Amino acid sequence: MTYKAEKIVPFADRENTKGEQIEIMFDEIAPQYDKLNRMMSFYLDKAWRKKGILSLKKFNPQRILDVATGTGDLAVEAYNLLQPASIVGIDISEGMMDVGRKKVTSLGLDDKITFGWQDCMDLQLEPDSFDAAIMAFGVRNFENLDKGLQSIKNVLRPGGKLMILELSTPEHFPMKQGYRLYSRFVIPALGRRLSKSKEAYKYLPRSIEAFPQNAELKAILENNGFDEVDYKKLFPGVCTLYLATK
């Protein structure tokens, strides 16, 4: 199936595929990514990652795959809260992972968290080998959503868990109206001033608006063969946590 979000790209005037454009964009914003994330989410991104990871605690996953790991914040949080045997972070942006590698080295976690270039559309990892896959703010960028979800499912062991955190638009007044103004005007202006990319922070709100959320993403996960799919909106309604089982 084709989804509207797959057609939303950062650089509409370029010929590259969505995946290539995403890689270029994240390489460009990598040095400022963490700082902008904190500022734009009013430091809530950290609490969202924590909630997402804690939803896995009772399953005690030992081998974890952090899909679209970026600068590795979710992987570090997973290590701190779950103490698994190993975490593999994969991403298509070496620029983002370089920031992550430095972070992990400075925390003395090189033997626990490793990084590698992998495109989630076609993961070159052993099938059925991970107890859990985790992904924060990555799925919205997929060039082919079904293909990405299938590829993740393939590397999860039967019964393994998929935890996704993704930004979503609030549904009710006054958050809905406030968020619209914030995302259309404040985010692009802040991004323009503080990152090297004019396009990246215009792409962000457009991609959130176009991406299937809540019950719609739950149905897509089910159509891709995941069971026990559940979701809940996290405070203040601009981030949703999804949990699914292979």
Ligand SMILES: C[S@@+](CC[C@H](N)C(=O)[O-])C[C@H]1O[C@@H](n2cnc3c(N)ncnc32)[C@H](O)[C@@H]1O
């Ligand atoms: C918004 S960042 C999120 C980074 C990190 N997970 C976090 O919590 O901050 C999205 C990341 O998804 C990565 N990404 C997008 N499409 C991907 C794909 N097909 N395969 C692997 N990584 C991908 C991007 O390169 C980028 O680093």
